[in-house]
Amino acid sequence: MTSIAIIGGTGALGAAIARRLAKAGESVILGSRDPAKAAAAAAALQAETGRPVQGRGNAEAAAAASLVIVTVPFVSQESTLTEIAPACRGKIVVDTTVPLMPPKVMRVQLPAEGSAAVRAQRLLGEGVTVVSAFHNVAAHKLATDASVECDVLVFGDERAAREQVLRLVAQCGLRGLHGGALVNSAAAEALTSVLIFVNKTYSVDGAGLRITGSLTPPAAG
Amino acid sequence: MTSIAIIGGTGALGAAIARRLAKAGESVILGSRDPAKAAAAAAALQAETGRPVQGRGNAEAAAAASLVIVTVPFVSQESTLTEIAPACRGKIVVDTTVPLMPPKVMRVQLPAEGSAAVRAQRLLGEGVTVVSAFHNVAAHKLATDASVECDVLVFGDERAAREQVLRLVAQCGLRGLHGGALVNSAAAEALTSVLIFVNKTYSVDGAGLRITGSLTPPAAG
Numbered sequence: 351m352t353s354i355a356i357i358g359g360t361g362a363l364g365a366a367i368a369r370r371l372a373k374a375g376e377s378v379i380l381g382s383r384d385p386a387k388a389a390a391a392a393a394a395l396q397a398e399t400g401r402p403v404q405g406r407g408n409a410e411a412a413a414a415a416s417l418v419i420v421t422v423p424f425v426s427q428e429s430t431l432t433e434i435a436p437a438c439r440g441k442i443v444v445d446t447t448v449p450l451m452p453p454k455v456m457r458v459q460l461p462a463e464g465s466a467a468v469r470a471q472r473l474l475g476e477g478v479t480v481v482s483a484f485h486n487v488a489a490h491k492l493a494t495d496a497s498v499e500c501d502v503l504v505f506g507d508e509r510a511a512r513e514q515v516l517r518l519v520a521q522c523g524l525r526g527l528h529g530g531a532l533v534n535s536a537a538a539e540a541l542t543s544v545l546i547f548v549n550k551t552y553s554v555d556g557a558g559l560r561i562t563g564s565l566t567p568p569a570a571g
Numbered sequence: 572m573t574s575i576a577i578i579g580g581t582g583a584l585g586a587a588i589a590r591r592l593a594k595a596g597e598s599v600i601l602g603s604r605d606p607a608k609a610a611a612a613a614a615a616l617q618a619e620t621g622r623p624v625q626g627r628g629n630a631e632a633a634a635a636a637s638l639v640i641v642t643v644p645f646v647s648q649e650s651t652l653t654e655i656a657p658a659c660r661g662k663i664v665v666d667t668t669v670p671l672m673p674p675k676v677m678r679v680q681l682p683a684e685g686s687a688a689v690r691a692q693r694l695l696g697e698g699v700t701v702v703s704a705f706h707n708v709a710a711h712k713l714a715t716d717a718s719v720e721c722d723v724l725v726f727g728d729e730r731a732a733r734e735q736v737l738r739l740v741a742q743c744g745l746r747g748l749h750g751g752a753l754v755n756s757a758a759a760e761a762l763t764s765v766l767i768f769v770n771k772t773y774s775v776d777g778a779g780l781r782i783t784g785s786l787t788p789p790a791a792g
Binding site for chain 2: 456457458459460464499500503527528529530531533534536537538540541543544545547548549551552553554555556557558559560561562563564565566567568
């Protein structure tokens, strides 16, 4: 039995993931810079799902959980991860950060580290296992009960950690796929700007990504 | 009536694109470092398609064409583009280069310029209109007459140039999509390493990419 903290859990993506995980039976702790806001959102989610949901400040939420999902805007990534780093030692942190730099969100602007995921690993330190995922899913679609036409590529240097995150992705009703090493996160992060461009150019309400081909699940590793 | 040079046209991707374009009725000029090899491949393709196909050295092929498609390995990109640059002034050059660095081809390794496409623009100079495309299509699938389950993201800073390339993509039997500015090419280039990883991990014979969502073609621009 694990408890999962969603840092930035009152934002659009965080709230959507929290809701899907709670509905799947997970124990969720919403984290926010504002503990009162987190508590209010938690009470509402608990009422909706019938599952126990807590709400706390970000660092407290990370400390109380066995796995941490970070869903904050790129501009808040550094301050948030620095704040929660001590509480994440020995844990898996799922970073969902896409390096969007408003107003040019349709333009790929990868950070100097190559990806937000590698930046997360540097900010959190070596005692934390960073996995990245959920870059390409439209939050407003994930917020519904409808099926979402989007694969979730999962990146990380440890296969066992990726597999743990793949199970969470499946609990959210999405197909997750091993995407390889953490540095490969650049592909999915960059693709989000392309999808935003596609949304505008082709009048799409949330374009997504599917990997095609006859995929055979790998043997458990 | 345009003639299209395929630089590196005797390689796997170049030969596949050349064959599809010739079958679609385009006049194709195969370029190779070895003019005799290009001539032999051209004769074979002409015999197969019944279309006029020429074979020349790379620079001669670029000079003779009104549009140039470059399909060389990343390691040859700099020397090839430097060689053909003078012949490309005022033309559209479609760069298909993926920055794969063997042996770690499953690892995203974008060049210092951010993408092979931006690198191509720097190497060719400002008098050339670089568009990038065809990064994610498995060459051995494109080499057949079968339909290929892969969208082609097309990147470039000029929409009219992207549209011209989208027409070529359609002639190849593929769905092409505007992917935005040339810098956005990083997304598709990086994704190729992820697809190679997926191929290995899930025993796939050429995974591809589909953009999901109800896409409405943009008004002609």
